[in-house]
Amino acid sequence: MNLNSPIFDRIRTKSRPQPRQEPTQIRCEFPGCTLPGEHRAPMGRLREGQYFCFCIEHVREYNASYNYFQGMTDNDVAKYQKEAVIGHRPTWTMGVNRTARGFREDGVDPAGFKDDLGMFRARSYRRPAAEAAKPRYGVAAMKALTNLGLDDTADAETIKARYKELVKRLHPDANGGDRSREDKLREIIQAYNYLRSAKLV
Ligand SMILES: [Zn+2]
Incomplete structure (x- = not known):
């Protein structure tokens, strides 16, 4: 029997359908949320193709806070991008009172949730409690x-x-x-x- 026959090639390369993952089995990844994580949210520019799973409310919240550079000056953006290239994680060092929302410098909050990716800090950056009343535009x-x-x-x-x-x-x-x-x-x-x-x- 000729194992190099094109017929065998065809059989061997035929792929099985991947078992579909049931989205309702994934829990929303927002800390403390127990709803099904049915909505995917991209992790960001350095993590293309990777996703968080959130419930509808938290995916909206995440999307709304997603723009890393919101409110940053051109210099801050350039600095961030430069640091991103040399492999640092977003740590939001632009004079933001991160503790206002319970996240510490090292990304660990008192409730035990480790915010490695800084995604929830990004939100506190956008609307720091102390500056919430300050109008965004003149x-x-x-x-x-x-x-x-x-x-x-x-x-x-x-x-x-x-x-x-x-x-x-x-x-x-x-x-x-x-x-x-x-x-x-x-x-x-x-x-x-x-x-x-x-x-x-
Ligand atoms: Zn949720």
């Missing part, structure tokens, strides 16, 4: 955001997306040469330029 920035039809919940990505959308919509080329919306378009461009000059996008 008066001029708020005016610019209003002109773009946005409010203070908008982040840089939202602003950029909104700006692109409005320019596309208001541009004379998109309106058969109709210039009646040019004033609005100019206002939009001015608002965006202001936000850019203020390093908010």
Whole structure:
């Protein structure tokens, strides 16, 4: 019998279907949560293809706090990225009172949950308790955001997306040469330029 026959090759390479993992068997990974972890959340840029499992409420919370660089200056981001390259973990050293939410410097909280990945600290970074009352944008920035039809919940990505959308919509080329919306378009461009000059996008 010729074991090198292409027929055997075909048999041997045929793969079995992987047994599907029942999502309801996984518990939400948020500390203290006992709900089924039916929703996957990417672990992040250094852990592509890896996921946390959360319940719907905690996946939303995680997604909302996911932007590592939210509220950081360009210098902070550059510093973080440089440190990430030389293999350090996100430790959020930018003057944040992490203990405010119960997480210590070493990522161990008093309840015994070890926050190795810093994901829950990221949330405390975004809205430190001491700064919660401090408005995110100044008066001029708020005016610019209003002109773009946005409010203070908008982040840089939202602003950029909104700006692109409005320019596309208001541009004379998109309106058969109709210039009646040019004033609005100019206002939009001015608002965006202001936000850019203020390093908010
Ligand atoms: Zn949960």
